[in-house]
Amino acid sequence: MSRIVQKYGGTSVGDVERIKKVAARIKGYRDEGHDVVVVVSARSGVTNELIARAKAVCEHPDEREMDQLLAIGEQETIALTAMALHGLGVPAVSYTGAQAGIVTDKVHTKAKIQGINAKPIEADLKAGKVVIVAGFQGITDDGRVSTLGRGGSDLTAIALAGALHADKCEIYTDVDGVYTADPRVVKDAKKLQEISYDEMLELASSGSKVMQSRSVEFAAKYDVVFEVRSSFNYNPGTIVKQEVAYMEKVVVRGVAVDKDQAKVTITNIPDQPGSAAKIFKGLADASIIVDMIVQNVGRNGVANLSFTVPGTETHKARKALEPVFAALGGGEVEIDEAIAKLSVVGVGMKTHSGVAATLFSALAEAGVNIQLISTSEIKISVLIDKAKADDAARVAHKAFALESL
Amino acid sequence: MSRIVQKYGGTSVGDVERIKKVAARIKGYRDEGHDVVVVVSARSGVTNELIARAKAVCEHPDEREMDQLLAIGEQETIALTAMALHGLGVPAVSYTGAQAGIVTDKVHTKAKIQGINAKPIEADLKAGKVVIVAGFQGITDDGRVSTLGRGGSDLTAIALAGALHADKCEIYTDVDGVYTADPRVVKDAKKLQEISYDEMLELASSGSKVMQSRSVEFAAKYDVVFEVRSSFNYNPGTIVKQEVAYMEKVVVRGVAVDKDQAKVTITNIPDQPGSAAKIFKGLADASIIVDMIVQNVGRNGVANLSFTVPGTETHKARKALEPVFAALGGGEVEIDEAIAKLSVVGVGMKTHSGVAATLFSALAEAGVNIQLISTSEIKISVLIDKAKADDAARVAHKAFALESL
Secondary structure (H helix, E strand, C coil): CCCCEEEECCCCCCCCHHHHHHHHHHHHHHHCCCCEEEEEEHHHHHHHHHHHHHHCCCCCCCHHHHHHHHHHHHHHHHHHHHHHHHHHCEEEEEEEECCCCCCCCCCCCCCCCCEEECHHHHHHHHHCCCCEEEECCCCCCCCCCCCCCCCCCHHHHHHHHHHCCEEEEEEEEECCCCCCCCCCCCCCCCCCCCHHHHHHHHHHCCCCCCCCCCHHHHHHHCCCEEEEEEECCCCCCCCCCCCCHHHHHHHEEEEECCCCCEEEEEEEEECCHHHHHHHHHHHHHHHCCEEEEEEEEEECCCEEEEEEEEEHHHHHHHHHHHHHHHHHCCEEEEEEEEEEEEEECCCHHHHCHHHHHHHHHHHCCCCCCCEEHHHCCCCEEEEEEHHHHHHHHHHHHHHHHHHCC | EEEEEEEEEECEEEEHHHHHHHHHHHHHHCCCCCCCEEEEECCHHHHHHHHHHHHHHHCCHHHHHHHHHHHHHHHHHHHHHHHHHHHHCEEEEEECCCCEEEEEEHHHHHHHHEEEEHHHHHHHHCCEEEEEEEECEEEEECCCCCCCCCCCHHHHHHHHHHHHHCCCCEEEEEECHHHHHHHCCCCCCCCCCCHHHHHHHHHCCCCCCHHHHHHHHHHHHCCCCCCEECCCCCCCEEECCCCHHHHHHHHEEEEEECCCCCEEEEEEEECCCCHHHHHHHHHHCCCCEEEEECCCCCCCEEEEEEEEEEEHHHHHHHHHHHHHHHCCCCCCEECCCCCEEEEEEEEHHHHHCCCHHCCCCCCHCCCCCCEEEEEEECEEEEEEHHHHHHHHHHHHHHCCHHCCC
16 A cells, blocks of 8 residues: 555546546546546646636736636646545545645745745545545645646646655656657657656756656656656656666667747847947846857958747747847847757766767768757757757667667 | 725626726725725625536535635636736735634634734734725635635625724625615615615515625624715715614505415314424425415315415426425325515514505505415515506505605
């Protein structure tokens, strides 16, 4: 008998029928004798509906009120999930974030969890009940509802698993686990049995959409081991945990492709000290996340600069740069959206050289041109032509023999 | 400058456009310098949708979880109303029942308010904010969400007006106020400027659907004066308050017709002591509300009994009586749904005789046959043919000269 925290996302509880299926699944674990704590998201689509209604009454809704509004999405699914369990004869009780004692800071719409008072949940578990907790939400110390931002329900599950000293934390999603590459693109991609937090983080920031970085960071910080698995079958998923020695024997453990990036090239900037700083300050002030920066040597008193931004932010980036160019006395922007970022990730890279060489020559042989390069301790990313991205993923996957992992 | 509590029902906040209109109305009162506390219901239809979803996951949903679910209806409207006020440049903050410190007992789905900790609301009023409170809901002392049952938002407004020592409590609805009769039936019905709690209660229980009895009872108990008025215009409504001397000068102040009643006649009951008691105990155990009881003298060892029940409960009544008849060794039921209850109400009746005579002879002249009669200190009700109910209302209205009130 163990204590399990399970998180089911918006698709898994998307309608009444799916909620009943999730309840049946939960009952199965409880029938095996486990203590089960379940975190659920809002039904898929509900949060967007609520945001649309908020924007219809007020152009720029207040974030405190937005949280008060958005929290109802999960409050609906916790009650319905508890009722569905009752319908199967399983004692269950629902908790909003506030009732679950999930205290956050006051940064509404993207609050950070500060602590969890797990006593009421402990009592209900002891009384033999399945506990259903609203994901994504908490309460500030002045009693206001807060929400945790994108991927917040994963965060709730991981934080609860930590606070409740759970034996297992299972993040249910619509994929079977973490693969060496996207199985829709690379046919012989393998599901990883285990992956380190750091690798998972690099994959998350490289376009692998299984989880948001913040949840993985939180798990790493508090050393909460979790499993990513599918709610539509009983296949074992991928366990995400601290790096262990054997992981380093494998140099590369995954290939990720991010097609939602755009390359921004800035030309004709007067080549004077501080130009680049002013440009990036302008972008940072507009909360635009910049990646893969390359500055070319200035010629004839002007410099060139390239970097990537999320594809949805190009318009915002262009607007943010206008006043900077005016202040600098020059500068032009070109935006290329026909690009993709390909990354290879693995903790083994730290101790193995030659990863870059293997990747670059494999891509070269396949006729894939590299536009920008960026590296971290356990990742190499290259910017390439979007049209060649899937081919490149297959080539890289083969170059590191990931199919035989 | 005064402190006003206003309550807007589900129709008034039925969609985004109406919420914006309500916000504009609230702004008007605030611009005049008043402190405004607003209680809102769920958008009309939302509560029924949620109940349907609950029944789809579980045949008999748990009442604690039902409250957790239903409370989201008002949580949506408070946030949207606050946002709509922000859109108009008015500082506003929303409160769920729990946040507003509305503590109730643990009788889920029909909880009673036990107390209100109004300190946080007082602080926000002092800070110049409009306070928006979710109607219909509260919190138990063990932190569970509770709901107050039908008409619960009126109750929230009246309780808050009491706790905040408000100068005014305005219940906005889709009618202009309380009339001497239904203006759709009696063309010269007059709006009453004032009415006593007792009269309002008798009208409420006599089919006048302006408000539920519980809210009026609560107002009477705590002496909270309130006004019933329309959110669609600025006409003065009807003020409901303690009886004052001048009210007694008018003998009858209103005629109400209830067409949603059925007459149950029980025949062939063995005429033995305790038969009637067993019959009414059976009905009470099934939570069926019985009114206008008349027992005929028993003949040949059998007795007859007539009473009224709400029209929706006839099937339940029939089922509840089966085991009683079996135990008594006899009894048959006839149900007549072609009836209506007409009531005349007025605190002046207490000191004036002859009201019954005036009513009965007016009805007789108009050819309306009286089937059952029941009276209270300030009300006379008669059961009549449903087809003649509207005519009878006009006749009674004229007999007491209510058009010249």
